[in-house]
Amino acid sequence: MNKKICIRKENIRPLLERLSESYQIYLPVRDSETGIIDFADLNVLKDSDNLSADFNEKTKKSPKSVVFPSTETLLEFEYKKDINKPEITQISLLEKSGNEAGTEKTGKKIIFGLKPCDTIGFKSFDLVFNEKGREDKYYNEKRLDTVLVSIGCSTIFPDCFCLSVGGNPFNFDYSDIGLVDTGDLLVIMKKSENGAIAEILETGKEFLEEREFDESGLKVIDDIILGSKSRQQKLLEEAGLPEIDKDSIEKILESNFSNEDVWKEISQKCVSCGACTYVCPTCVCFNIGDEVRDLEGERYRCWDFCTNYYYTLEASGHNPRGKIFQRYRNKINCKFNYFHKRKKILYCTGCGRCVDVCSVGMDIREIIRKVLMLEKSKETPLSVR
Amino acid sequence: MKKARKLHCPLGKEVSKKMENKTDSDIHDKLNNEPEMKNQENLLLPVVATVRKIIKETPNIISLQLVLDDQQAMANFNFEPGQVGQISVFGTGEATFVINSPPYHKEFLQFSVMKAGVVTTAIHNLSEGEKVGLRAPLGNWFPYRKMEGRNILFVGGGIGIAPLRPLIFHMLANKDRYKNLRLLYAARTPQDYCFKDDIDAWEKSKDLELIQTIDDACYGWDKEVGLCANVLEQKKPSPENTVAVVCGPPIMIKYTLEVLKKLKFEDDMVYITLERRMKCGIGKCGRCNIGEKFVCVDGPVFSLAELNNVCEEFL
């Protein structure tokens, strides 16, 4: 006999409404007019008939913009002139705690309806922004009070491949609350040590119920989990994509780095736009810029994409990665080689959003396959030429 | 207590007086402290600094001396030779420069700026007394303790003398820990030499052998002529117990490394500084990477042995 807290499907919305009194709620919202599903604030559902919650389909963009907005102000500055000494100016700085104009993105938040691949994305972000001794204040303000509630994937999509990068459709390791959809219920299968969970369960208790699960009940849940895994397994077998051994893919990428022909062939379709980077749950590259009008201005940070020409363009005009194949090679290496070296996890969650959004059909699964098939050639280490 | 030795630097009496009562071990202790970055809570927020002085070194290089507005912070500022800082001209942007004043010097911080792009042009247009932002110290530094007991061969090309300067000063101040110091300083023309006062002092110094070279022969020039790598090859420095430190434009580093290889210098005895476009300076924005190394965190100082294990070309 196993007691688990459950949410009946018809209670999801009222539960979230109740929680929205003390938390900001984000959930996947479908817009039937544009056909796009993205994470949005619960309040927008009231605005329009076209919008509805959809917990089944994968969102087009990852939920990273909740903790890492596409643009945020870092600081504001103001020059002050002394009319007696016009060539000298004083300056005052105002640190902004990263609010996008008009929206309040700090404060307690719940992101509801994540997929397990998205939660791995949050983990990667934590690893980058919370490096010891170099913590990012702007990120932490948003991330600290965020509760991640994920629903395991009962549906596997044609571009999913989380199993091959070490994840799985019901991986709740990085979620605060993990739910399994049994058809008419959402069953809480995992709760982390996050202190906010007790408060959430208390606040929403009117819409929650505790149920006993006997052996057959637990078996139903297990079958759902196993069913998803085996469906994805089948998909991966058909695609010829095995589970990636992280150490060996690192070595293969290393030893084939200078093999320009392979990389030119892999990246020949790429048009070097930023779509794949911007929808990816783990891509974190950003740019910092200044704006000034008269004596006032601000410094902002915004998303950037490594496949663009300007990414590494230096003031002298020299560009170490001036060709598309060099930039794409850097991108793949960053995901499967460098990040693994630095943080011991792959920088890819297997969500397949990049495959879905790419204008020309660049397929990271195909690239992984090609890379794995490359012979681990014994190249001499790059010596000075 | 050993008597403090005379220091060779252009500040002349001022600094010597200050240093008179200090001993070598004092200087070392200061340098051994973990350099702190101001505003630990927010590493993307610069501190405000004032431009104390601008020195025109060459037609397109100026040296900028900055003093932090926060006096306490200025007095407590610690950095190691080789570390860099990001100077902000608010409204234009930020750019990275090596801190090239001597590390034991507490009055101001000096950066040398070559005019190349948007931010450097804005810096060239600053006047004394203006305010800028500073985020420093960033990056790693020359492992000068590992270099103790060895001969040091400095090879600098053009603006590449800037990262070498604080290291040279440190080593001159601690001469007994190092063996022979040799500097090969290459510039395109006699007008392109930076730190002319330092050069005068180094020429006269018995502790540092200075070799200067320019690209093409020119009237009134009686020293070496030829590209840096060629002159280095002619001089045939011995790799025996010698550490080479090479800084300069990528093409100069490339040819110099080839020559050092020919002369049989071991990879782990050669250090270079590398540059890439930098934005955050703290290893997060992702763009300054060379392979898995971030230039802002794992560099800008790299040993050749380390770089040979990195798959991406570094030059």
Next chain:
Amino acid sequence: MHKETAVEKKLRETASGLFPDEVECLVGYTQSDIAGRTNPVFIKEKAEAGKLIFDRFCINNLSVYPYYMKDEFMGSIGVVLKPCDVKSIAQLISEELLDKKKIKSVVVGCGGVIDIKRIQRNIGGGRIISAAQSGDSIEINTADKSYTLKMADFYAEKCYGCRIYDSPPYSDIFIENDEKLPVVPQNSNPDLLDILEKSELEEILAFWEKEFSRCIRCYACRNICPMEVCRDRCIAQLDLPRWQSGKINSDEGKFFQLIRVMHLAGRCTECGECQRVCPANIPLVTFMKKVNKEILRLFDYVPGMDSQARPPLLTFKNVEKNIKEEELF
């Protein structure tokens, strides 16, 4: 893998014949893993010609590639094109951005292509697992449902009213296709430009404000456009001089599109790729259609129809036929 159709057979034979003497590399369409799409493929030898396909899902405009392949390939570059796509090649040639002698355009007569995004919107939800044409219908399968849809309702916007489907304005090789468009099929979707032209200014502004709130400035629209050969030199990304902020929000998104509109006036062939690739489904072709209407009115010029014409905005004339200067002031 589907059965080889008659037009594919002809295409593959023609493509094989081009190697090794006539082209160094041929860009064409090939099967994709994702339903309702085809991928570009780069063929460098005879044996690979079997990879080429040509069906109702070949919506991509492959003329975006030749300009950027010029540096790598010394010989000629072949491109498999639909009649609407070849307009881009013709326009690039008229602007001297492509060398006529170095391009081999293999134009295949077209029966119209399916817009899979339109189908996706129509069926409401559920990811499409498979999509296939059968006669006049499209068979769609999602994870739990199957649909049979009338093909004529789901063509790409540009297919409705197309008159060049079997007579391209420019080609080096033309391959006949038995599958033809039904005679000028009617588009069941209302025309957005029409609606906007009849709306009030505030409504128009509110509409675009909402659309661009989703823009993430990924530059997919710019990079997929065959006419935008400026992707490594774009003024929206330059620092010196700084024309546009790097911020990502609705205002900057609109500003960037206006830059594009100005850059493409009189050059855009309305292939619709920008709209197809936008991750935020912003109806970008509407801008280009409006500008092209003006270009037609002022200069009697339709981009892409004549590879020998001088594009009006790249020409200076003392007196313009349709612009009466005295009426302007």
